[in-house]
Amino acid sequence: MKDREQNLMRLAEEARKFSYCPYSGFAVGAALLGENGQIFTGCNIENAAYGPSNCAERTAVFKAVSEGITSFQAIAVIGGKKGEKGGFCPPCGVCRQVLGEFVDPDNFQVILGNEDSWKVYTLKELLPLGFGREDLEK
Numbered sequence: 001m002k003d004r005e006q007n008l009m010r011l012a013e014e015a016r017k018f019s020y021c022p023y024s025g026f027a028v029g030a031a032l033l034g035e036n037g038q039i040f041t042g043c044n045i046e047n048a049a050y051g052p053s054n055c056a057e058r059t060a061v062f063k064a065v066s067e068g069i070t071s072f073q074a075i076a077v078i079g080g081k082k083g084e085k086g087g088f089c090p091p092c093g094v095c096r097q098v099l100g101e102f103v104d105p106d107n108f109q110v111i112l113g114n115e116d117s118w119k120v121y122t123l124k125e126l127l128p129l130g131f132g133r134e135d136l137e138k
Helices: 002-016 056-066 093-102
Strands: 026-034 039-043 072-081 109-113 118-122
Touching: 002 026, 002 039, 002 056, 002 072, 002 109, 002 118, 026 056, 039 056, 056 072, 056 093, 072 093
Parallel strands: 072 109
Antiparallel strands: 026 039, 026 072, 109 118
16 A cells, blocks of 8 residues: 555656646645546646636546546645645645545545655545535435
8 A cells, every 4th residue: 555655646746846836836736546547647727817726636637537537546645835845735625525526435545745754534534524416316
């Protein structure tokens, strides 16, 4: 498990290098592991109007879904001031909600940190009362 987590963190750090963050200067990278073993990376992409900006996690999810992958095992996220070593950067609420659309929150792992050290959470821990399709079926 450690090798998988370290590899995802390494890929998230690589993705972070492509961050477009001229306004906040806060660069984030993510590496999303599909159930099929395929990995999709993403970075945050800011916009002068702020609202159209997109987080690294959602960039990775949208890339995967646009290629037909809709089931995931884990995501690694790393962030911090551009040009500095990245670290602990939990997904925002919107990203947690988007992840919840495609994963089993009890088993999906969210890995936060950097290549040297990290913490692993389940999505359920980060989004304990998430709203999902089962709520629409009531």
